[in-house]
Amino acid sequence: MKLRKAASFAIALTVVTGLLAGCSKGNSTNSAVKEDKGNGGTQTEQASKDVKLTFFNTSAEVNTVFEELFKKYHEQNPQVTIELIPTPIGGAQLEKFQSLLASGNPATIVNLDAGTILQYKDDFLDLEPEKAKYEELTNPGAIDGALLDGQFLGIPWTAQGYGLLYNKRAVEEGIGGAFDPASVKTRDDLEAVFKKIEASGKAPVMLHGADWSLGAHYLGLTYSLQSQKVEDNRKFVEELKNGQVKLTENPQFTGLMDTFDLLKKYNARKSDPLVADYNRDSADFAKGAAAFYFMGDWSWAVIGTLEGRDADFGILPLPISNNPEDFGNAQVAYSEPKLFAIDDSKSTPEQQEAAKAFIEWMVSSEDGQKAIITDMGLSMPYKDLKAQSTNIMSNAVSEYVKQGNIINIGVINYLPQDYWAKTGAAMQKYLVGNIDRQGLAQEVQDYWKSYAGK
């Protein structure tokens, strides 16, 4: 009995001291931050001081690679400690970012979608002084593509492209001969290939039925295809909001949807198009169960390590008309989706300096580039890379980038955050025949009208 009493007292004591310790810890870091802000002038003295950075990551699938990088950087620069704030894959990422910000405890460095950075631009550090340096480091146009409303707020570190991926073996078996990607210039060319593949008993194309793929990547092309200039595309979206555009009369929209009908007809998931299991769809394509796949080079994260996959893949632009000259028929969609940005609401000047140095190390050192290119399997829009990519698809995209045959999808950075979910749902309805083209156009237009003047 006595023993029990003593034990319960001990437990109670531990809980209470634990609580107190938690509180006091919070206090001490707060006061430390304040102190640091006070004497931010003496730079040299600061350099020897320990700096702690936090890193908010929305590329959740590569959390561990980042952690390895942080460790390596800490070994080389013992005074800098970096802590990862992970987010779940495909889940509550923005919610977490917002709650950190609202509670006055934002991360020093964030890896966020460009559009999100734009929305919170007042909270991020203006990197204008660094711009010239990064223009030197990156491919031509890469920094211009990352500007948000003309401001340099985030440093691009990865590039993605999407279009019609193809599995070389599957296509060649389907058409019974060598496949020349340059032979597909129009929608009719594509249909001819699809017909041959179907006749050989294979599924011609995999159409992933998730709202993000249909809403952001497929329907999203409508906004990017209006013009090669992001500015003009933004104007188009404004006109949509004001109700001045009739989508059914817009050649880009109708062209895209005509091609969509084609994909729908030859879809490997025809019997149940909305299952949208990303891993399974990617694996089936990689093993040749479908010859084409409307997806991007990021799917390499699934395909690259897959056992029993085929070896050769490539990418084709998605043809939207029967005129080979039309914009979009020879170009693949390309963007720098994620940017590194530095907090300017609560971080101290020395934290910001340390963050700048760390980001530069990540994108320019051999360790950093190896981690991003080899371990994460991503492509970087940088010059003189010190690592070789094994991602066949992003290498294929790079060929288009080199020739300048890209669709700049930068307009999506300026769209409201829920556009892909809302218009993606309309696309799903269209995919299963719940609404017709007129109904689809109406739903999409109604969505934009709800943002009139915002």
Added chain:
Amino acid sequence: MNKKLSLKNAGTFLVFGGPSIFAFAAVVIIPFIVGLYLTFTNWDVRTGDSSLIGFTNYLEVFRDKVFLQQLWFTLKYVFFTVVIANVFAFFIALALTRGGRGEQWLRTGFFTPNLVGGIVLGYLWQTLFSQVLPYLGAKYGWELFQTSWLTNTGTAFWALIIATAWQLVGYLMIIYIAGFTGVPNDVLEAASIDGAGRTSVIRRIILPLTVPAIVICIFISLSRSFLTYDINLALTKGGPFNSTELATYHIVQKAFLSNQYGVGQAEAVVLFAVVAIIALTQSYLLKKLEVES
């Protein structure tokens, strides 16, 4: 003297009740009040400013047709979940209080889903509905399972109910078992001497005497199914095309995806009112059915 005693009482109360009151205030009462205040402002995390705007957010709620549809959908979902979960829990509990062999194991088995987190559970059922069942359906030619239940508006609704009910049943079963053990043996013996059959024992004796357990179970299942979010997120993500978005899911989307915090919060308050009214009314009405043995 008296004052000293009441002071001592207060001290004792604080020692035992203080920590839980503190915790309750910190995670329930204070957030609730702050949340209520937020519904009258146009607070936005991006700009950080907020000014009072009166009832504009609430007006917006009743103009949000999608939310009202979703609320109606949630009511249907709750109704079926509560009925199915309680009926199953009641009969499983009945079957597992007869003293048969392996009863303890079966009870544990039925309770286990309740220990699995909603997200994990959602993914489990997702695999079942969109991979296992279609595979079996194609193999044996079962029309019902040829396509995934999650891609059709009608069947996705039932998939959601099945998964939630499956999780709830074990928990409710435990409460019903506790309720049954409260039924006095002499009453049951008297009934069997009088020649009452199994069905009339259930209908005329067990059912009236377990009304307290039924009230608790319905209350719990009501509030839990009204606030379902995790299963909804993991199982259907509100799809296909937003047709299975429950009210809670819609609220989170509204606040964090569409950045309309005030409206989202106001919708949460409306949902709270709906849940409170329904749950209290049912327990008030059912309490009247309670009898003494």
